[in-house]
Amino acid sequence: MPEYAKLFNSPEADVIFQSCDGVLFGIHRANLQTNTEGFPPAEISTSGEIVPLAESSSTLELLFQYIYPRRHPALDEIAFPDLAALAEAAEKYQVFSAMNICRIRMRDVLPNYAPEVLAYAARHDYPFLVHEAAPFTFDVPLADVVAMLPENLILPWIKYIDAHTKVLHDAIAVRQRTHYNNAQNTQCRFWKAERPAIAQHFGHALQSLRRLNVIFADGMGTKLSGCCEEAKAAWRKEIEAAMAGIPEFRSFV
Template identity: 40%
Template sequence: MSHQNAVPVWDPPVCANDADITFASCDKVLFKIHSSNMKAHSEGFSPPDGTSISTSDEIVPLTEHAATLDLLFQFMYPKKQPDLRKLDTESLLELAEAAEKYQVFAAMETCSRQMEISYKTHPVQALLYASQHGYPEVANAAAKDAVYLEPVVVYEGLLSDSRATVAWVESINAHFETPLS
């Protein structure tokens, strides 16, 4: 696959000239990253034990958009972390999924905390994320808020994960079993 049309638009310190790995986002933005930072801050980007990262001019294509990778890679460098409170829910979810996919630990924790705040306005998305990635506190809180939404909307949003659907149904049962006083 050729990435000749990729246009580098990222500024240092994350896109450093002395970096040894180049990634291309799905929208063809290049990111030059230090493998030592990736190895220290991520399981998903680290090569298996006994192997090494290629130092050739190869460009590694990723499925995420540049805006998501821009945020994700910032978590791998010793600098102030991005303020995720400024992100819309869709962007937060994309970052959270990428953080989980590549096991960028600092981003995983920050995203889960932000999802804990976002569940009030987006309970279905928060429930799906939390149940898929093992954040039971967020899943339970989101499931309780999802009780008040249209069942068809919630069900359609949770079709891809039976655990999220079960959590939601359990919340409905608990809600209706609670005596009104």
């Protein structure tokens, strides 16, 4: 015989839900009506019938706490799979207080789980979170990101990545440039050493575009001539201008 969740076994509960793993939850209809929009009152039985839900008992035990006037669960140390499941359930059933804290916590996990956060934000129309998560997907394998994104976001994401890839390729191509040193009366010999030292830090990783402060630090550990410092500053400025010219991810949608 199914057992009730310890926090939701009140004999006064007038709606009974059952999780996908068989645990029962006695819930008060008034709390559902006040704090959610995903449980239409007319469709919920009060005649003792059990209403099956697709979520696990661990997810529902967290979710239903948000519809009662009590201290809500702290999600500071929740494992990401549990957070993601709760966030989806909160959106599905429109449990407003849970939706808000889940959105905040999904943002907090960045840069980890960036593809999952991007997909969550896109599904539930959080454009600012889409914008924040997208750059952290730069170095995630294409197949992994595509597997997580909604179909309507796959092509926009590829276009977004292509725009940044072009900036990276152009940034590395600058290493072929040189400049004249008036004091040496020749092509600058310091730049011949400094230029490759900077360029190698880019590698071929898009994530390097987010580390310009590190990349343009003193690459060779020596004091450069004024012409080299100017060349470094100009190189970085070109990259930053190109990055600034790329629209936000949502513009590709």
